[in-house]
Amino acid sequence: MFELDMRSRKPIYEQLVDKMKELIMNELLKTDEQLPSVRQLATELSINPNTIQKAYRELETQGFIYSVKGKGSFVNPNQKAIDKEKIVEMKKELEKLILEALYLGIPAQELISLIQDLDASKGGA
Template structure:
């Protein structure tokens, strides 16, 4: 399920954050769906529960999930009130990596293709095709 690379320079908790974000963005994890418990996930991945905890906390800070004491962690509904601050940050990163890609010889066409390809995978975004059923929970 999760393929963590312990050899990576990137901290494990960050890898976890990225993976979970991806699952949420691609709507493999749907709004209000429950995430695996800290302990079960820790056991499954054979890593320290504190590491999972840290990843969940980070996701909560970024607004991707919410936690309820005693019950668990759940996927937040997509807010769709454009979060300017975050968008600015992401665009900054994008600019950095797009420049580097172009510098390394990747063509514009290739990059546009990449965007389109990704677009197809991202949960319809704000008009997310037919999830009408995710409105309970707190």
């Protein structure tokens, strides 16, 4: 299903959470679709099942998935948490880009007017 980078410094469970979120956000895992079972994923990826359990619990508290006793974990139809996450991520990326632009010598005013123009054109469409 996906590969994890065993050599990365990032903890495996964090990688798992991020990968799953990515799959859900890009709708490769659809609403109410069942996630692979802990057992299945553990064997497939050769990862400690406790780590996977932990990742699933984390995804559940963050609102990405829900679990049904005796059945498994499913993708949560409630998209609010997902949108929030997307916004945070986008802001981070924008910050980086804007900072770069400022270092390149683009005046802040120019950036602001660019945003205003874009916002205006979006309103027109």
